[in-house]
Amino acid sequence: MGLTGIQIYKLLPQTNCKECGDPTCLAFAMKLAAGKAELDKCPYVSEESKAKLSEASAPPIRDVTLGQGDAAWKVGGETVKYRHEKTFVNPTAIVVALSNEQSADDVDTQLKYLNEQSFERVGKILAPNWAFLWDQKKDQASFLDLVKKVGGATEKGIIVSSEDVATLKAAAEALKGKKFAIHPVTKDNADDLIAFAKEVGAVPVAQGDTLEDLAAVGEKIVAAGLKEALLDTGWKGIRETVTANIAIRRAALDKKFRPLGFPTIAFPCAMTQDVELQATYAALLIDKYAGAVVVSTLDPAVTYPLLVNRLNIYTDPQRPMTMDQGIYEINNPGPDSPVIVTTNFALTYFVVSAEVEASRVPTWLLIMDTEGMSVLTAWSAGKFVADAIAPFVKKSGITEKVNHRKLIIPGYVAQISGELQEELGEGWEVVIGTREAADIPKFLKDYVGQ
Amino acid sequence: MAFEFPKDKYNGKIVEVTIGAGDKARTVGGETAMPLCNFEGEFPNRPLVAMEVYDKAEVCETWAPACKEPFADVMGDAVAWAKKCVEEFGAEAICLQLASTDPNGMNTPAEEAAELAKKVAEAIPVPLIVWGCENDEKDAETLAKVAEVCAGMNLVIGPAKEGNYKKIGGAAIGYDHVVVQQTPIDVNMAKQLNILLNNLGVPMTKILMDPQMGALGYGIEYCYTVMERDRLTGLKQGDEKMQSPLILDVGKYTWKTKEASVSVDEEPAWGEAKVRGVLWETVSAVDVLAAGADILILRHPDSVRILKKIIDELMA
Numbered sequence: 001m002g003l004t005g006i007q008i009y010k011l012l013p014q015t016n017c018k019e020c021g022d023p024t025c026l027a028f029a030m031k032l033a034a035g036k037a038e039l040d041k042c043p044y045v046s047e048e049s050k051a052k053l054s055e056a057s058a059p060p061i062r063d064v065t066l067g068q069g070d071a072a073w074k075v076g077g078e079t080v081k082y083r084h085e086k087t088f089v090n091p092t093a094i095v096v097a098l099s100n101e102q103s104a105d106d107v108d109t110q111l112k113y114l115n116e117q118s119f120e121r122v123g124k125i126l127a128p129n130w131a132f133l134w135d136q137k138k139d140q141a142s143f144l145d146l147v148k149k150v151g152g153a154t155e156k157g158i159i160v161s162s163e164d165v166a167t168l169k170a171a172a173e174a175l176k177g178k179k180f181a182i183h184p185v186t187k188d189n190a191d192d193l194i195a196f197a198k199e200v201g202a203v204p205v206a207q208g209d210t211l212e213d214l215a216a217v218g219e220k221i222v223a224a225g226l227k228e229a230l231l232d233t234g235w236k237g238i239r240e241t242v243t244a245n246i247a248i249r250r251a252a253l254d255k256k257f258r259p260l261g262f263p264t265i266a267f268p269c270a271m272t273q274d275v276e277l278q279a280t281y282a283a284l285l286i287d288k289y290a291g292a293v294v295v296s297t298l299d300p301a302v303t304y305p306l307l308v309n310r311l312n313i314y315t316d317p318q319r320p321m322t323m324d325q326g327i328y329e330i331n332n333p334g335p336d337s338p339v340i341v342t343t344n345f346a347l348t349y350f351v352v353s354a355e356v357e358a359s360r361v362p363t364w365l366l367i368m369d370t371e372g373m374s375v376l377t378a379w380s381a382g383k384f385v386a387d388a389i390a391p392f393v394k395k396s397g398i399t400e401k402v403n404h405r406k407l408i409i410p411g412y413v414a415q416i417s418g419e420l421q422e423e424l425g426e427g428w429e430v431v432i433g434t435r436e437a438a439d440i441p442k443f444l445k446d447y448v449g450q
Numbered sequence: 451m452a453f454e455f456p457k458d459k460y461n462g463k464i465v466e467v468t469i470g471a472g473d474k475a476r477t478v479g480g481e482t483a484m485p486l487c488n489f490e491g492e493f494p495n496r497p498l499v500a501m502e503v504y505d506k507a508e509v510c511e512t513w514a515p516a517c518k519e520p521f522a523d524v525m526g527d528a529v530a531w532a533k534k535c536v537e538e539f540g541a542e543a544i545c546l547q548l549a550s551t552d553p554n555g556m557n558t559p560a561e562e563a564a565e566l567a568k569k570v571a572e573a574i575p576v577p578l579i580v581w582g583c584e585n586d587e588k589d590a591e592t593l594a595k596v597a598e599v600c601a602g603m604n605l606v607i608g609p610a611k612e613g614n615y616k617k618i619g620g621a622a623i624g625y626d627h628v629v630v631q632q633t634p635i636d637v638n639m640a641k642q643l644n645i646l647l648n649n650l651g652v653p654m655t656k657i658l659m660d661p662q663m664g665a666l667g668y669g670i671e672y673c674y675t676v677m678e679r680d681r682l683t684g685l686k687q688g689d690e691k692m693q694s695p696l697i698l699d700v701g702k703y704t705w706k707t708k709e710a711s712v713s714v715d716e717e718p719a720w721g722e723a724k725v726r727g728v729l730w731e732t733v734s735a736v737d738v739l740a741a742g743a744d745i746l747i748l749r750h751p752d753s754v755r756i757l758k759k760i761i762d763e764l765m766a
Binding site for chain 2: 212237242247277299302350358429
């Protein structure tokens with residue numbers, strides 16, 4: 001990133017040996033600049049050039065993965081400040097704080113949430129990601145019990161936190177073979193812990209009360225050649241934390257300031273014990289660049305809104321959200337229940353399904369693939385028109401589920417009803433529905449009341 | 451280690467708009483930097499937290515129990531409801547939702563709605579926002595009547611849309627009120643409607659902009675991003691037609707979602723209904739606050755408490 005093909009070419013041997021598979025060093029350099037080739041393909045590049053090139057090609061904010069296999073979760077790697085510029089790519093980790101001051105029952109409850117809780121939305125599975133294990137009691141024995149318990153119970157990411165370096169090292173030993181992080185790495189213990197993190201393959205979580213202190217630790221992490229780290233800006237209030245997140249994002253992106261070129265971790269759990277306030281802080285931190293947010297509970301009433309907020313903020317702003325094409329059953333429909341057809345734009349689906357649900361009228365909802373376009377857009381693009389809708393409806397399988405042949409269409413495409421009737425053929429009746437979703441409950445109640 | 455905080459530069463300022471008259475007047479806007487960037491600009495006015503009051507009890511029949519409970523003693527009496535919001539729950543403004551004027555519903559006449567608006571405005575010590583039923587024709591009629599009956603009170607009336615801005619804007623000029631203009635999540639359309647209102651004679655100091663709320667899980671990301679773009683256009687590009695304070699109708703849009711309102715019996719995996727509902731509202735609200743909201747219209751008293759606390763901390 002940042003270097004042009006010509007700049008890269010100057011760092012290559014310029015011998016045109018072709019061993020990389022490209023005819024010339026310049027051609028290879030161009031591919032490198034475009035991110036279409038790996039530097040490893042060149043057997044003769046000098047160590048010095050390698051270092052310069054890898055430095056220049058490193059992303060401005062590194063990414064960090066904790067956890068193993070399918071349970072691994074990656075954060076960081078962001079390249080923009082505003083989501084309209086380019087998508088936010090690696091969604092904030094939702095992290096639960098567990099400590100050796102907590103009762104075993106509490107820990108078990110939260111651990112169960114961490115491992116088992118998930119919500120499905122727009123075809124995506126939403127779930128919490130990591131555990132933050134805190135030696136709050138400053139007691140090695142009980143902390144190691146907690147670490148072993150959690151380590152034995154989950155493949156999700158774990159961060160171990162103790163002010164005592166010996167305790168941290170013992171905890172790391174207990175997590176051998178896992179991808180975990182150690183916290184806090186401060187200016188006082190940085191040399192020791194960074195070397196240790198490198199040795200055991202742990203991710204250091206730098207902590208600093210000021211951005212200067214944090215950058216000093218970050219600089220040592222970069223100097224040690226570690227590619228993964230998290231930044232903790234200190235357990236302060238919401239304003240200081242949001243401000244620090246903005247400062248770090250700008251320093252990393254605008255100034256390419258490497259010591260702060262890592263994802264952040266924020267601690268709403270340390271800001272308040274009021275669960276609703278805490279979750280609202282967490283939402284704000286998801287908006288404002290946090291790589292991870294640590295909360296004190298994964299109660300579903302808290303995690304569900306947070307996970308949906310994360311999904312929304314990290315959605316690609318260029319691509320509409322879509323639903324899978326098919327038949328959706330709402331309020332347990334039967335053979336006499338009405339059939340509504342609409343497009344697969346997720347917002348259309350959400351609004352329509354919410355109103356159908358609110359009506360309490362058992363209904364079949366046919367969602368047709370219109371490439372994520374809303375009703376009017378899909379109609380004008382020729383995707384939600386009679387000769388497309390008719391075959392979709394007939395092949396959808398709905399005719400095997402209902403004993404009538406009435407199809408309700410959105411009011412906005414009333415003009416296609418005649419043509420659709422013709423396309424569907426004998427026996428079908430096209431009914432014009434409402435223009436606005438808000439009018440659906442009344443419409444459905446009147447419709448089934450007839 | 452030396453670290454320099456990279457500061458942004460701006461070329462514009464959000465217009466300061468005063469709502470309410472006399473002792474009740476409050477001012478919003480005036481920011482010279484992007485939201486949450488107090489370290490590099492002026493934020494002379496706190497974002498206001500307004501609470502919803504509905505004109506008739508019948509239009510609240512389908513509300514979640516968590517929302518009915520705090521207002522059980524005042525539903526159906528908008529004046530008492532408004533006073534309770536201010537006195538007990540700390541509302542900094544009241545938004546009277548004239549939902550019963552909807553011609554597809556109870557179709558309350560404009561005159562009756564306007565008389566109610568006047569009574570509420572007189573009874574409370576904070577500014578009043580009067581919101582129509584979002585039927586273009588009826589709102590034009592109702593809000594024009596509200597403007598006339600409440601002449602000189604400097605209420606906020608809206609939403610004025612492409613289809614009815616002339617009548618609502620005209621009434622606002624004639625009787626000295628502030629207009630909320632609403633466009634569907636689009637920077638250019640928002641700008642265009644401001645230009646049309648200006649041409650009509652409504653000055654920028656009398657306009658608030660509603661970028662069209664989308665609830666959490668129902669398009670809030672579109673709303674969030676269009677608000678950021680509105681602000682960038684006004685502050686970075688210095689576009690004077692895009693410097694209106696932003697007002698968001700959060701409560702109505704969030705509480706009508708299934709996620710906010712369904713009982714735990716129906717969705718056992720979603721957790722306790724009241725906490726979930728309040729969070730659906732506060733998360734939606736904090737999102738739009740982070741994107742630049744100057745007035746938040748909320749429903750639940752707990753949401754009001756949480757947002758006021760966060761605004762206190764962010765503005766401290």
